[in-house]
Every structure is written in C-alpha cells, then in structure tokens.
Amino acid sequence: MSDAPPRGRIAARFAALAQEGRGGLVTFLTAGDPDPQTSAALLAGLAQAGADLIELGMPFSDPIADGPAIQRASVRALRAGMSLRRTLDMVAAFRQQDQQTPIVLMGYFNPIVRYGIADFTAAAGRAGVDGLIIVDLPPEEDAELRRHAAAAGIDVIRLATPTSDDRRLPLILEGAGGFLYYVAVAGITGTRSATDAAVADAVGRLRNHTSLPLAVGFGIRTPEQAAAVARVADAPVVGTALVERLAAGLDDQEQAGPQTAESVLDLVSQLSSAVRSARA
Amino acid sequence: MTVPVRSNSYRTGPDEEGHFGQFGGRYVPETLMPLILEVERAYAAAGRDPVFHAELKHYLTHYVGRPSPLYPADRLTAHFGGAHIYMKRDELNHTGAHKINNCLGQVLLARRMGKTRIIAETGAGQHGVATATVCALFGLPCVIYMGELDMERQRPNVFRMRLLGAEVRPVSSGSRTLKDAMNEALRDWVAHVDDTFYVIGSVAGPHPFPMMVRDFQSIIGEEVREQMVKAEGRLPDVLVACIGGGSNAMGLFYPFLDEPDVTLVGVEAAGHGIESGEHAASLAGGRPGVLHGSSTYLLQDEDGQVIEAHSISAGLDYPGIGPEHAWLHDAGRVRYVSATDQEALDAFTLCAKLEGILPALEPAHALAHVAKLAPTLSRDTLLVVNLCGRGDKDIFSVAERLGVEL
Structure with a gap:
C-alpha cells in the first residue's frame, strides 16, 4: 500500500492544476510496448518530461475502439510477453519512485474478467492504480466493476462522446469518478480530429452538466492541438501520436534502439510546454 | 448466477438489459450505445407493425423461396x-444458406430507421453474400469486412459479393478470420454511427442482435x-x-x-x-x-x-x-x-x-x-x-x- 490514499491522486492533481491556472497533459502509451524494459523506462520518464496524468493501455488481442497504431502497440506488447499481471507489476515499480502522478489503466474488459474482477481491483489498488477506463464497458454494464473499484479506492472513469445526447448524459455522469473523458470524435483512436470549435462547444455543454474535471482525447496529435484543448478543457489526452513516435523509433524487427524512449519523451516535452503556456 | 427464466420457460430471455443469465449484455464503446438503444427501440416498433411482418414475409416467400x-x-x-x-x-x-433470413429482416429494419449504408462481417462468405444480395435488391451501398485468410479459402464468395456490387475490405489484423472481420466492422460502425447499420450475421454481438437474429432465424x-x-x-x-x-x-x-x-x-x-x-x-x-x-x-x-x-x-x-x-x-x-x-x-x-x-x-x-x-x-x-x-x-x-x- 502506498502512503498517499489512492483515491486522492487524480483529484489532487486536477486541484493543483486549477490552482496553477493551467491545463494538464494526459499521455497514453501501451504497457509493455515495445518490450517491458523500454516501457518501464518510458513510464519512469513521463512525469519528468511533463505528463501530468499517465494513461497506461492494458494490451488486448481485440481492441475494437482502437486504430491501427494502438492495435500494433498491443500486438508488440503481447509478443514481448506483456500481461495484465505484468502491467500491475509495472505500476507498482513506478509507484516506488513516484507517489504523486496519477495512473489510469485503459483497456478492455475481458482480461479483467479473466483475472477476476474483485481480485483485479484489489491488486490494482495495491499497485497504486488510481483510475480505470474500460472502453467496452458502458454504464449499463459497469456496476460490478465500480463496486469493487470503489472498495479498492479506484475511480472508474466514464466516457462521453459526440453521440452522448442530453438524454444519455445524466446516466453517464451518475457514478462517474475521477474525471470525465470526452471522446472528441465518433470513431476509433488515431484517425480523425475534431475542430477546435467543436471541442469548445462540447466542453461548454458538458460543463453545464458536471463539475468533474474534463479530459479530451481522440485526434489530438500536435502541440498546437493540445494547447487548443488545454484552453477550454482541463486536460488534452495524447495517445496515438506518442505510440506512432515510439513505433518510428523501432528497427525492422520492431526492437527498441537507444533513442526510442528519448524521442517519445521529447514529444511529451513539446506537448507539455505547449499545454503549460496555452492559457498564458 | 441469475436466470431470466420465469415459470418453466426457456423462451423468455433476454431480460430488458439483454442478458441471458450471466451472458449477453451490451459491451460496446459509449459512442455506439445511443445507436444500439435506437436499434432496440426500432426493432420493438417493427415487431408491433403488421406492415413490417407482411413485407418480410413477402420477400421470404417470393425472393428467398421459403x-x-x-x-x-x-x-x-x-x-x-x-x-x-x-x-x-x-x-x-x-x-x-440460412443467412439471408436474417439479412432481409435487418436490412428492412435499417431502411425503417433511415440508414443509408450497410456494413457486415463475413467468415465463410455466406453472410457477406446474403447481405450484398439484399443490399443490391434495395439499392444500398454495402461494405463487407472479411479476413484475408477467409478470402483465400472462399474465393467464389468474394467474387460473388463483388458481382453484387459490394465492396469487400480485406482484414489483415490478428488471425485474419471472422473474429478480426468483426473487430473491423465494429470499428467502422463506431466511425459512421449517423448513416450506417451493421448487419451482424450471427446470434452474437451486443443486445438486441442475439435476440433479433434468433427471431429472424x-x-x-x-x-x-x-x-x-x-x-x-x-x-x-x-x-x-x-x-x-x-x-x-x-x-x-x-x-x-x-x-x-x-x-x-x-x-x-x-x-x-x-x-x-x-x-x-x-x-x-x-x-x-x-x-x-x-x-x-x-x-x-x-x-x-x-x-x-x-x-x-x-x-x-x-x-x-x-x-x-x-x-x-x-x-x-x-x-x-x-x-x-x-x-x-x-x-x-x-x-x-x-x-x-x-x-x-x-x-x-x-x-x-x-x-x-x-x-x-x-x-x-x-x-x-x-x-x-x-x-x-x-x-x-x-x-x-x-x-x-x-
């Protein structure tokens, strides 16, 4: 068990960001991509490079909400021997060094079912996981996970999308924990981008319904786009762009080289400085 | 385990949330949820509409040959x-094959819902051919996802679908078979919720598909x-x-x-x-x-x-x-x-x-x-x-x- 109460880290981080008057940067990488060692090194360097919250993908064989880049990240991680247990081990190792940066695991439900829902949330809580985003688990199906997650001090983060109308939003928000993740485009990861105006509109509408912090993801690739989101929402989420940067640094055999992690962290730094100065 | 069966019947499932005991349900990305709920409402309304039944019966008799x-x-x-x-x-x-019983039902439903584009997955190609056929019949654009391995195994059906005017998109991820074709069809659907209907070919997928396909079959x-x-x-x-x-x-x-x-x-x-x-x-x-x-x-x-x-x-x-x-x-x-x-x-x-x-x-x-x-x-x-x-x-x-x- 870590020193800080797990429930606190996400709320504390957003409170600190509000205090500083700036948006936060959420980064996504798949756990174990391209191999467990490189992935652990990346995880250890993200906060230093400017990530305010860390989303860690739990690799899955059939990621139906992900585009080709993140699909391939899952394949690489699984080939390198990654598993849900090793993902939790990776978080636990990270927590030895960093007690502050929130970690949110993102993925699909089946590996959790296989692990055992109660066993998984308990183990995740012990490892220092703060939140869960399960993309194929809509509010209609997440009661059991939320019950066990709550017992382990973990937030289950709900998703709102461009298709979440006023009839559906109350259902999404009732029981939403940590922050609200707005999926900016109806689609899969890494394909299209929403316009700044569309994001601003959606964020405005969501603010009328909730006081939860708002993160916005899907289609945010560049420092400029991240900065634009940081001006209206609490935090942009950047995933595919980082995963593609990582993939570009691999050799023909999809093995990491000496520069692989560094080039990903460079992009994190650029994104972070754009986000930090966005509201200046 | 909870069992949805009341009295001694095995024919009362699924429950309102689409569960058959611990099985079934709606495990889809949030983007799809409003659409899935809309399909459920539209299917319930069609079920109460004698015009829908008459239309389905007409095509099953005179087009399919039942x-x-x-x-x-x-x-x-x-x-x-x-x-x-x-x-x-x-x-x-x-x-x-039997697949067309279901394709007709779902495409008629898609038309009632005002959907203008049809997608489907196929393994053996029979569901793809049936879907492409019904789309040709109603003049609807149709995209069929098929694993590359299955395309090799079922060449005649690939050609048949193309003759019927469907676009067959090869799926090269994973095992390059039916499972991966279904992944890709779901990804397409998430990205085209406004105009597209996904004609699922089996008693699988999120509620109401397992019930709906069962009913049509x-x-x-x-x-x-x-x-x-x-x-x-x-x-x-x-x-x-x-x-x-x-x-x-x-x-x-x-x-x-x-x-x-x-x-x-x-x-x-x-x-x-x-x-x-x-x-x-x-x-x-x-x-x-x-x-x-x-x-x-x-x-x-x-x-x-x-x-x-x-x-x-x-x-x-x-x-x-x-x-x-x-x-x-x-x-x-x-x-x-x-x-x-x-x-x-x-x-x-x-x-x-x-x-x-x-x-x-x-x-x-x-x-x-x-x-x-x-x-x-x-x-x-x-x-x-x-x-x-x-x-x-x-x-x-x-x-x-x-x-x-x-």
Whole structure:
C-alpha cells in the first residue's frame, strides 16, 4: 500500500492544476510496448518530461475502439510477453519512485474478467492504480466493476462522446469518478480530429452538466492541438501520436534502439510546454 | 448466477438489459450505445407493425423461396441404420444458406430507421453474400469486412459479393478470420454511427442482435414444426445443427425450447481435435468472457487474450458463441458436442454420394454428429439435421484436403 490514499491522486492533481491556472497533459502509451524494459523506462520518464496524468493501455488481442497504431502497440506488447499481471507489476515499480502522478489503466474488459474482477481491483489498488477506463464497458454494464473499484479506492472513469445526447448524459455522469473523458470524435483512436470549435462547444455543454474535471482525447496529435484543448478543457489526452513516435523509433524487427524512449519523451516535452503556456 | 427464466420457460430471455443469465449484455464503446438503444427501440416498433411482418414475409416467400423443404433422407437413413433422418433444406434458399433470413429482416429494419449504408462481417462468405444480395435488391451501398485468410479459402464468395456490387475490405489484423472481420466492422460502425447499420450475421454481438437474429432465424424451426407434424403427425425427437456463432442452430431450436421431449444437439467445430488446442469449440474448450459486445464462452488464454480458433470451415472459425447458447449450455437444455475437420470432410463426401447434395462444410459438422448419433437410435426416432448451407463455395478447400488440383 502506498502512503498517499489512492483515491486522492487524480483529484489532487486536477486541484493543483486549477490552482496553477493551467491545463494538464494526459499521455497514453501501451504497457509493455515495445518490450517491458523500454516501457518501464518510458513510464519512469513521463512525469519528468511533463505528463501530468499517465494513461497506461492494458494490451488486448481485440481492441475494437482502437486504430491501427494502438492495435500494433498491443500486438508488440503481447509478443514481448506483456500481461495484465505484468502491467500491475509495472505500476507498482513506478509507484516506488513516484507517489504523486496519477495512473489510469485503459483497456478492455475481458482480461479483467479473466483475472477476476474483485481480485483485479484489489491488486490494482495495491499497485497504486488510481483510475480505470474500460472502453467496452458502458454504464449499463459497469456496476460490478465500480463496486469493487470503489472498495479498492479506484475511480472508474466514464466516457462521453459526440453521440452522448442530453438524454444519455445524466446516466453517464451518475457514478462517474475521477474525471470525465470526452471522446472528441465518433470513431476509433488515431484517425480523425475534431475542430477546435467543436471541442469548445462540447466542453461548454458538458460543463453545464458536471463539475468533474474534463479530459479530451481522440485526434489530438500536435502541440498546437493540445494547447487548443488545454484552453477550454482541463486536460488534452495524447495517445496515438506518442505510440506512432515510439513505433518510428523501432528497427525492422520492431526492437527498441537507444533513442526510442528519448524521442517519445521529447514529444511529451513539446506537448507539455505547449499545454503549460496555452492559457498564458 | 441469475436466470431470466420465469415459470418453466426457456423462451423468455433476454431480460430488458439483454442478458441471458450471466451472458449477453451490451459491451460496446459509449459512442455506439445511443445507436444500439435506437436499434432496440426500432426493432420493438417493427415487431408491433403488421406492415413490417407482411413485407418480410413477402420477400421470404417470393425472393428467398421459403418455406424450404423438409426432406426425408432415406439413403442416409438406410446407411446409418437407425434414426429416421430428415434434412431441413435451408441450403436451397436464394444465396445458398440460412443467412439471408436474417439479412432481409435487418436490412428492412435499417431502411425503417433511415440508414443509408450497410456494413457486415463475413467468415465463410455466406453472410457477406446474403447481405450484398439484399443490399443490391434495395439499392444500398454495402461494405463487407472479411479476413484475408477467409478470402483465400472462399474465393467464389468474394467474387460473388463483388458481382453484387459490394465492396469487400480485406482484414489483415490478428488471425485474419471472422473474429478480426468483426473487430473491423465494429470499428467502422463506431466511425459512421449517423448513416450506417451493421448487419451482424450471427446470434452474437451486443443486445438486441442475439435476440433479433434468433427471431429472424426462428422461421427455420417454425417451418420444421409444421412440416414434421404434416409428414409424421408429430413433433421431431432430435434436432441437430452446427454452431459457429450459432444462428442456424438458434433458429432451429428456439421454437422447440419448451418441448421437453425434443432433444436439441448443437455441434461445435473440433478442428484438429479438442485435445489438440486447435479448434473452434468455445463451449467445450473456452471460458466465460466478453468479446464483440456480449458476455459468453470464449477461447482465451490465462491472461484473457482471445485465442485464434481453428476449423476447416470458415463459418465456424470463431472463438466465441452466441450468448443464448452459452446460457442454454449452462442450463442444460441443449446438449453441445463437437466434430473434427476430418469427420466433417467424411460426412461431406458421404452426403454428396448418398443424397446427391453437397453440404457446406458448416452443416457437414452437424452431419458428422448425425453419423455418430443416428445408428444408436431406434428406427422410429425422428431426427432433423439443419442443412443450413450448400457446399459449392467449399469445393476448393475440399479439393485441397483430398489432394486434388482444380
């Protein structure tokens, strides 16, 4: 068990960001991509490079909400021997060094079912996981996970999308924990981008319904786009762009080289400085 | 485990949230939820509308050619020397399989909902061909996702779909078979929620699809009931059907679920044998999990990663099974067995020689079980096997297995 109460880290981080008057940067990488060692090194360097919250993908064989880049990240991680247990081990190792940066695991439900829902949330809580985003688990199906997650001090983060109308939003928000993740485009990861105006509109509408912090993801690739989101929402989420940067640094055999992690962290730094100065 | 059955009926599922006991449900990305709920409402409204039923019946009768015959297979009966074997000839439907029963229903529903673009996944190509056919009939653009491996195995159907005006998109991810085609179709749907309807081909996927597909396929069992009473003056004793996702089996079984004297047997694909690990038998070799929108039995490893299925039959080559089958399995109402690639091939050639019928490799698995079961039953036992598809599409795979160059 870590020193800080797990429930606190996400709320504390957003409170600190509000205090500083700036948006936060959420980064996504798949756990174990391209191999467990490189992935652990990346995880250890993200906060230093400017990530305010860390989303860690739990690799899955059939990621139906992900585009080709993140699909391939899952394949690489699984080939390198990654598993849900090793993902939790990776978080636990990270927590030895960093007690502050929130970690949110993102993925699909089946590996959790296989692990055992109660066993998984308990183990995740012990490892220092703060939140869960399960993309194929809509509010209609997440009661059991939320019950066990709550017992382990973990937030289950709900998703709102461009298709979440006023009839559906109350259902999404009732029981939403940590922050609200707005999926900016109806689609899969890494394909299209929403316009700044569309994001601003959606964020405005969501603010009328909730006081939860708002993160916005899907289609945010560049420092400029991240900065634009940081001006209206609490935090942009950047995933595919980082995963593609990582993939570009691999050799023909999809093995990491000496520069692989560094080039990903460079992009994190650029994104972070754009986000930090966005509201200046 | 909670069971949705009230009274003593097996026909009351799913519950309002789409669950059959612990199985079923709606495990889809949030983006799809409003659309799935809209499909559910539209389907309920269509069910209450006599115009919808009349339209469906019109096309099933005059376009598909229903009812399909219930044929007494006397030569097979004599060969096995046991049960009296009847074949439900759904391979005689337009497009050569049972799949079109469901495609018609779903595309008519999509039209009612104002959807202007149709997508589907296909394994053996039968569902793809049926969907492309119905889209041609109604002038709707149609995209079919198909695994690259299946495209090799089912070349005639790929060409057929293209002739019908469909775009066939090869899927190169994962095992390059049905499971991956379904992943890709779901990704397409998430990105085109406004104008697109996903015609799911089996009793799989999120609620209301397992229920809806079952309902559209139940015409198979309803006809069998009527035809058998007319032919023999009573209900059949045993029904046998193959199972990939399980739509032909669900359609045959559903009208008989509450007839306790009717034995129901589902035949999964055992590939190289269950013990080899290379098979597609989710019930025999899988565990409960969540894939493609529902909770059901899945082939998966210790970490919850979905394992690639194996079957000589592209239509059975799927690591999951419809959630209602999972529930009927646990409830003990249906007996689930399996047949290997080799057993199916043997049944394929036997059926061709004795009855002059080339069955698809999918129902050849059902026939393979009939070969084991029929000799153990008395001559007054009425056994119906669902011949849910014809084998023309499979001649290349069969030739290859028999070492014949075409």
